[in-house]
Amino acid sequence: MITSFASSAYQRISQLASQPRVHQAFQWLHLHEKQLRDWQLKLISIPAPPFQERTRAEWLRQQFEGLGLSNAHPDPEGNVLAELPGTDDTTCVLLSAHIDTVFPAGTPVEPLEDGDRILAPGACDNAAGVTALLGLAAALKHTQIKPACTILFAGNVGEEGEGNLRGMRHLFQRSPYKERIGSTIVLDGSGTETVVTHALGSRRFHVLLQGPGGHSWTDSASPNPILVLSRALATLSNLELPGNPRTTLNVGVIQGGTSVNSIPESASAQVDLRSTDPEQLIRLEVLLHRAVEDAVLSANLTAAARGRGPLAFRIQTMGHRPAATLPEDAPILQSIRAVDRHLGLRTEPRISSTDANIPLSLGREALCIGAGGTGGGTHTRQEWYDPTGRELALRRILLLLLDQCQSSAAMQPIAAD
Ligand SMILES: [Zn+2]
Structure with a gap:
């Protein structure tokens, strides 16, 4: 069980990383790159143009259910949600990745493989992020980690272009989860060291x-x-x-x-x-x-x-x-810096326009990070993704996620008898 709460972020992360179940989760991720790749190839081959994400969403819902997550369902906006219940189930940490692509209906999406590289529209943006959601859910379920608070997995719609962040807006404006979300981790594209703290x-x-x-x-x-x-x-x-x-x-x-x-x-x-x-x-x-x-x-x-x-x-x-900036002293920023220090990564702050714009503009804790590996040609038909080194980014996300669960659960007021 993950219940310890040390005073400094770095101590908390070191304690988390030393827990046997967290090691097992790392091990699961280490051994299952083939599984991750298969998920990614399947996901890429299901088109998801803006406003037409439904088929991909239903596939993702089935995967969430198959992995044993609770309450896997589409919400009225078309987001696919599923929960991993935590010790405190009144609060949750949102782990999201957008499922839509910029490519219009009719764009050939069948992936090609060239060595480790996957070539296809949307291979990186954001099949990499959605694959990470599945990998983390699988690793957590496999090792029976019970997080300190509930993890809300979301494959959200409408990130790209005229989608205008509609999936995320729904989650924070109208969904029953809107008050329960403590902090938000958005996974978008490749990369291991970047963190978007300025919402363009x-x-x-x-x-x-x-x-x-x-x-x-x-x-x-x-x-x-x-x-x-x-x-x-x-x-x-x-x-x-x-x-x-x-x-x-x-x-x-x-x-x-x-x-x-x-x-x-x-x-x-x-x-x-x-x-x-x-x-x-x-x-x-x-x-x-x-x-x-x-x-x-x-x-x-x-x-x-x-x-x-x-x-x-x-x-x-x-x-x-909306534009917004995560304050330099925000707990989630301290948390990712501590994770990066633990893993020997440089933390590279970035300015970008992502799903994190919505929670950040509401003064909520959120950041956007990469799902590992490398990618390029984003938003073109020459888009590619190479998962080499993905495992390290998944460890990074896992530690950040579990730490955010600890912090979010701790922020809850203690009910008086
Ligand atoms: Zn994206």
Whole structure:
């Protein structure tokens, strides 16, 4: 049983790592790379485009059930959840990995093997993370470790692109687990030493301008949506963006018009704003609205003076990921640093946009780490994953997970008689 609670994080980790059952779990992971690989190959071969994760989710639910986890079920958003009950079952630690991929339906997903390498869309992002979930569940069940609090395993939907973190939002906003989750460990992609502590925030907008359009000669007094949109975008391009906190602005798509001799009826652009600081995102959003409004207003004044119809505009939010930072003294950060010290790893902090954005933005303890091995070509059809060395990352996750269970259980108020 894992019940000890030493004063410092490093002592706690050393004690955990010296427990015979934890050794057995390490041993299980050491001996079962073939099993992990088989899971990963099967998982990769089940397509999971955004909003179409159901088949993969059902496969994962069956694996959770087969491993003997409790209450394996899909939630209303499509996340697959399962529990490993702990000594304290009022609290849980969430261990999650997103099951969706960026690849649209119809993308060939059958994996190829080249030596140790697995080549397939989604082989690394995030088949590596989901495989780690299964490996850890199997190792914990096999060794009959009873964690200090319940572990909630989640294969969540909607991490990529327009999924807009919907799986994680559901878990923290509407699910019955939302109050019970003490801390969150997100597994995403490969890597053994990185830890995402800065949640990169983003806001994405679709800007649309519409007007009467017309003939380039006879209606030349009509306002031109492409030119007016261009003016607004030029204003944005002249903004000074801070390097610290790092903040970026991108216009990724621009559309409009039908022919060279027509004044277009519409023009649109897609704008992506990113920052580690939520206030910068708000500031930029205001400036985006102002730039579009000013450009349209001024064009409409000119058009009205010439007796021409006005332009209308609409700015729609396409996606929103909140920015947040895990405080340097957060217990979960001390815990991963202690684990890394124990395992002889460097802890490499990173800034990224992951499922951990949601709990972090709510002031909850969360971080995102890799599921081991190496990978590349993420989000392309040339994506690959090599599991060499995966075992070390799984040990890292296991120690962090069990330690978080101890800390989460300890945070519970003790009921008075
Ligand atoms: Zn991912």
